[in-house]
Structures are given as C-alpha cells and as structure tokens.
Amino acid sequence: MDRADRPGAGASRGGQRRAVLPTDVRCLVETDESSGVVRLSGVLDPPGTGRVRDALLGRLVDRPGPLVADLTGLRVTDPALWEVFGEVRRAVHDWPAADLLLCDPTGAVSGAPAWPTLDGALAALAATPLAAVLTVDLPPVVGSARQARQLVCDGCARWGVAELTEPGCIAVTELVNNAVAHARTPMTVRLAPRDSTLHLAVRDHSSRLPAFTGLAPLHTAGGRGLLLIDTVARRWGATPVPDGKVVWCVLHPDDQT
Structure with a gap:
C-alpha cells in the first residue's frame, strides 16, 4: 500500500x-x-x-x-x-x-x-548529546581521499588526539580509495572520538563487502589497502545497510607505537 x-x-x-x-x-x-x-x-x-x-x-x-x-x-x-x-x-x-x-x-x-x-x-x-562528529559527502574520485585526510587532521586537532592523525589519515585514505575503486558511488565519511579512541567510517552505496585475505603476493599490484587498515586499526569491519554498506575502523593510541 x-x-x-x-x-x-x-x-x-x-x-x-x-x-x-x-x-x-x-x-x-x-x-x-x-x-x-x-x-x-x-x-x-x-x-x-x-x-x-x-x-x-x-x-x-x-x-x-x-x-x-x-x-x-x-x-x-x-x-x-x-x-x-x-x-x-x-x-x-x-x-x-x-x-x-x-x-x-x-x-x-x-x-x-x-x-x-x-x-x-x-x-x-x-x-548524552552528540558532542563531536565530523561528516563530509564525497564523490567517487581519487581527489576525495585528500579531503577525507583533511577531515581527519581537523578532527584529531580539535579533539586532542594528535597521535592518531597519521594512522587516521592512512586508514581513511584506504577506506575512501577502496570505495572509489570498487563501490564507485558517492560516499559519506564520518569520524568521531570516543574516550581516547577515534572511530572512522565510510558509507557507500554498493552492497559488495570488502574481503581481506591477508598479505598480497609481492608480484601483484594493489590489494594492500585492507592490510594497512588492519595494521593501524585495533578493529575494523563492514556492515551491510539498506542501499550499501558501512566500512568502519577504530584507532587506539596504545597501538601506535
């Protein structure tokens, strides 16, 4: 009806x-x-x-x-x-x-x-009001990763977690580039602090979930983006949602040594 x-x-x-x-x-x-x-x-x-x-x-x-x-x-x-x-x-x-x-x-x-x-x-x-969150909508183009990195830099400076700026930029670059290469749809990048951690997510409009199979063979091109995320993030994953998915990760300062 x-x-x-x-x-x-x-x-x-x-x-x-x-x-x-x-x-x-x-x-x-x-x-x-x-x-x-x-x-x-x-x-x-x-x-x-x-x-x-x-x-x-x-x-x-x-x-x-x-x-x-x-x-x-x-x-x-x-x-x-x-x-x-x-x-x-x-x-x-x-x-x-x-x-x-x-x-x-x-x-x-x-x-x-x-x-x-x-x-x-x-x-x-x-x-429990929404104290801090940054969001940007981006097109599926290579230059979007630069805008996402700037968002991470701004957020880490604002929230006093400067030590997570570099790993956050690495993670968000790979999340965005993965959406550009595979989802090929507009995306929403969102980040927020929680205690001393940084939570990042990229929502796109493709139902195709990322697959992490471990180390990529040396003779292959690409395939290392999820490995980088797995290296810098305490945990990460992908959640199917209506009309797409959310790929997220959590960064912790104790892991950045």
Missing part, C-alpha cells in the same frame, strides 16, 4: 512531520524526522525482523548520534524476536557516534540499554 493510501500516513504528534516506513502488513516503523525517535507498532513476526533491522540501520547510517526505538506499541510472535534490537546495537557499536537506546515497557529486550517509558529514554538521550 502506498503511503498516500494509508490514512494518517505522514501525520504527526504535536505537528511534527514523520515518515512511515512499511515493514510488513503487521508491523509499522515510524521515523520522526525531527528527532532521534523511531516508533515500532503492531506485531513483529519472523519475516518482519529483517525489515525492522534495515529500517533501524538505515536511520542510524543517515543520522549521526544515538537513536531511540520506542517499542511501546510493539508485540512479538516469539520472544526470541526481541534479539533483533541487540543485533542492531552490536552492528553499530563501532560506528562513529552511533548507538541504539530503547523504550521497552516489557523489560523483555536484552543487549541494549532500555527504559520503561519514552520520557525516560528521551531523558537519557538528552543526557
């Missing part, structure tokens, strides 16, 4: 505009475009979990900062289906400035911080 065919689709509470994303005929995901709240309602059954996961990941990749999923109006056909929310939180744990909080009146969900009321979850969201 098209959005225009659903009574009240796109309506708002308090005059706020919201997008309504269909998952299946039994479960609806409503995204409040003016806040970090996603409301789930109806009945979630096994076929709907993948679409719920995609809806949450899609919102998290498009909007930096923590997200609140309001489960007040949601029921499940099997208690094991609550695990989808823990899965989403684990998937974004190392993304720059990303987290999933829950309003869960049932107390049934594990794997993500939860509050029994939306007011409680929103208070927690307000208590």
